[in-house]
Amino acid sequence: MSDAPIAAGPPLAAALALAAAAWREFRQGRALDRALEWAAAQVMTPHPRALAAAQDVAYSAARHLALLEALIARLAPRPPAPPVAALLALALSQLISRRHPPYAVVDQAVHAAQAVPSTRKAAPFINACLRRYLREAPALHAAVESEETVRHNAPRWWIDRLRSAYPQAWTSILQTQREAPPLVLRVNARRTTTDEYLRRLRLAGIAATRVGAQAVWLHEPRPVADIPGFAAGEVSVQDAGAQLAAPWLQAGAGMRVLDACAAPGGKTAHLAELTEATIDAVERDAARSARISENLARLGLASDRVRVIVGDAAQPAQWHRGPLYDRILLDAPCTASGIVRRHPDIPWLRRPADVAQLATQQARLLDALWPLLAPAGRLLYVVCSLFPEEGVEQAAAFERRWTDARRVPLPGLQAGEGQLLPVPLTAATAWTVDCARPTLHDGFFFALFEKR
Ligand SMILES: C[S@@+](CC[C@H](N)C(=O)[O-])C[C@H]1O[C@@H](n2cnc3c(N)ncnc32)[C@H](O)[C@@H]1O
CATH class of the missing domain: 1.10.940.10 (NusB-like)
Incomplete structure (x- = not known):
């Protein structure tokens, strides 16, 4: 049987x-x-x-x-x-x-x-x-x-690494990561404004708070089918920290942008919503790459402007043709230690050796993609991780290896600042234009480099 x-x-x-x-x-x-x-x-x-x-x-x-x-x-x-x-x-x-x-x-x-x-x-x-x-x-x-x-609720090695990286914050990080994840939406700037969408939610009696420029937190989780405007492409589900990548890349009209590890296409779609740039979205996993096209279609963004390419970003010779890129987004594979609130299985799936192995993979991707960037172009490196090997140490090592790479401050942040720790739900306040970052988000590391 x-x-x-x-x-x-x-x-x-x-x-x-x-x-x-x-x-x-x-x-x-x-x-x-x-x-x-x-x-x-x-x-x-x-x-x-x-x-x-x-x-x-x-x-x-x-x-x-x-x-x-x-x-x-x-x-x-x-x-x-x-x-x-x-x-x-x-x-x-x-x-x-x-x-x-x-x-x-x-x-x-x-x-x-x-x-x-x-x-x-x-x-x-x-x-x-x-x-x-x-x-x-x-x-x-x-x-x-x-x-x-x-x-x-984490393995010994995981706790020890967080304690050593964040002697002040490690307990609050671990407790925040045990919360049920907030449902955060990204408003499609091509379809509506964040204020208008919030007004619509109010009229529908749905409790919500603005937590970023286009980020709206629905206080009660609900299936996507019950989110107003989701099927029509007015909103997507995306953490407010992840929503920083597209605006921080500062891609203008006519620029060529590479989104190097793109599936399921959250950041690709945000880039396409915010800019008129042409975008190459590269993804190694063919099945996952199909989700990029699905997301673009739902949002009304499927066009010749965005090309979905199945390929290994670490081997550009396989797929790169034509001129260099003005902007590169590398949202690299990582331990995902910053998004445990959404994926509570992560600490129990990873092994201590994964951190160094993923850091090596990230360095390989950075080194393979940097030569594709045009002079004065910018590369934004992102990981949803809290471990320094994948974040601050990775960025510092990259700058040492590439003498033509200059780390530039992220908009609204101090030079060298790029590690975002997960914000507990109880600390989430209403976002205003004066906020340099969202008021509710998961853990991420960002580093922006300019080519001299
Ligand atoms: C962090 S996820 C990207 C999330 C995506 N940027 C978004 O915002 O929706 C990393 C992705 O990189 C892909 N990936 C990993 N190694 C890759 C490689 N060498 N070349 C291209 N894609 C790769 C994974 O399959 C995965 O889909």
Whole structure:
């Protein structure tokens, strides 16, 4: 019999079974969104709401993964088999989040266990663990929350690196990254203004705050289908920090711009909204590159002005023809340590060696692209990372390697300033034109270089 999760009748049991199948894959190294897609594809007759519910269950569990695993270590006399550990973790997470009555969670977890061959025999064990947790929760929490990895929900090495890079801010960074992510939109400047869009939201009774020049934070998350103007291309979903790249590149009409690592095209589309420049959007992953074209089409920006090229940005000889570029945006692959609030699986997927390996890849991309920049042209380097190896140290090393590269201050910031730390939701204020940066954003590093 197949070990795939089956769609049990009641939604929570179905969501738990689906999320547990994904969780097992995730704990073996697969990104949570891909693991959920994989698990959903195994289900023969999915409950219509099971995937969305499973996403919710799995992502909220990832926000306290270390706590869940520490609790399981205390509740189980020996490590349970991975399918059992996965279901137990997700059911415990549901008990902790208190979204459902405890008896319903226990009942549904047992149903989910019975529905899947690999957990069927363990249903009584899961039942016993969850009931014991309910009886002993305060003592169990007190015992495990003394561990720093549990309090900050990150592996030891991850915490140590952040502490060493940010001796003042590391705890607030880690706590901010445990928040549920804010839903932030980018208003398409070709279609409407930010003020006009905010007025429309007010009339629709949707609570929102302006957090950047074109950035609007919707206080309550909602599916894109329910975002006013989304289908018509008036807005896109994009963090306000990511919205800094296009204006900071300062591309004018008639310029040639290269967006070197472009998919899914958030920054390409923003560039096309703000400028009349011609843009080459290069992406190595063919499947992801299709999303650039889809996004441009939704926004009404598909035209000869933007070319989507499938190619390796580190090997320009494969795809570069014609004159040099006036502007280059390198939004390089990175650890993504600045966007953990949106992807809570990241600290658990990365390994310490990934930081140096990605920094080497970023340096290779910088060195391959710099010769494509025209004299007096500008290159903006971006990573959604907090680790200095990918940010401040990468920028300094680049400037040492290329004597014709001059680091220029980012608009509104001091010379050398470029590391943006994630802003907690409680600190978000209304943005005004005097603000040098958005008032709510994830963690990013930016460095702007000009060719002498
Ligand atoms: C941080 S994401 C880019 C996000 C995008 N700029 C946006 O705003 O929507 C990095 C992208 O670079 C792509 N990539 C990684 N290495 C690459 C390479 N050598 N050449 C081209 N693309 C690459 C990845 O597939 C990924 O889509």
